[in-house]
Amino acid sequence: MLNLPNCITLVRILLVFVFAYAVSMTGIGAAGSALIQQPPAFSVYFRPADAFICLALWSFVVGAITDFLDGYLARRLNLVTNLGKLIDPLADKMLVSTAFIYLTAVGVCPFWVTVLIIFREFLVTGLRQMAAARGVIMAADRLGKWKTAAQLTYCITALVGLTYGSNTPQPFRWLSTGFSGFVCVQALMWTSLILTLWSGANYCIRNRHLFRD
Numbered sequence: 001m002l003n004l005p006n007c008i009t010l011v012r013i014l015l016v017f018v019f020a021y022a023v024s025m026t027g028i029g030a031a032g033s034a035l036i037q038q039p040p041a042f043s044v045y046f047r048p049a050d051a052f053i054c055l056a057l058w059s060f061v062v063g064a065i066t067d068f069l070d071g072y073l074a075r076r077l078n079l080v081t082n083l084g085k086l087i088d089p090l091a092d093k094m095l096v097s098t099a100f101i102y103l104t105a106v107g108v109c110p111f112w113v114t115v116l117i118i119f120r121e122f123l124v125t126g127l128r129q130m131a132a133a134r135g136v137i138m139a140a141d142r143l144g145k146w147k148t149a150a151q152l153t154y155c156i157t158a159l160v161g162l163t164y165g166s167n168t169p170q171p172f173r174w175l176s177t178g179f180s181g182f183v184c185v186q187a188l189m190w191t192s193l194i195l196t197l198w199s200g201a202n203y204c205i206r207n208r209h210l211f212r213d
Contacts, residue, residue: 003079003081003084005070005077006081006083008069008073009087015062016063019099019102023052023102026052053162056159060095089125089144093125099155100113100151109189120196124200127203127207141203144199147196151195154189154191
């Protein structure tokens with residue numbers, strides 16, 4: 001059933017493609033982290049890539065907002081559906097995985113971290129498919145929601161640093177420059193990684209009966 005929360009979830013999936021298209025048009029390769037020294041959004045001569053990197057950042061931010069908005073409206077308006085339980089986690093995984101792949105491509109996130117993040121998402125998706133085959137809809141639990149919140153926070157912080165660098169507006173400038181910014185980004189990365197592995201293990205333990213034939 002396509003109610004309002006489910007439509008918002010579908011918008012988040014659309015924003016994933018907007019984000020992916022935008023970052024592909026920036027021309028940023030493995031040396032993309034140099035944007036921190038020369039932020040494109042504040043270049044003297046405006047280039048098309050400047051608009052695309054800003055579009056990537058804000059499409060991701062809007063997508064993260066919809067992640068909390070659709071769940072809130074579904075509970076508030078009593079519009080929780082089986083379709084929503086299936087596509088909401090899928091939209092989260094698409095948004096987060098795309099951002100982590102991009103951050104790895106520009107040298108911000110280690111490759112092995114992205115592999116673990118995506119591996120966990122595939123694992124839980126497989127568990128949901130196994131549960132669905134038995135007529136059970138496996139919705140996201142509270143730990144999974146905290147995991148998603150940590151991942152989105154890390155990705156947004158890293159994307160702000162890549163987009164604006166030293167020109168990040170106050171009072172958030174310390175997040176993207178200097179040692180304090182580095183520590184903050186690293187702390188967010190490790191927090192999201194720990195919560196990702198923890199929630200993945202929790203899903204496997206709680207649904208271990210699905211592995212029995």
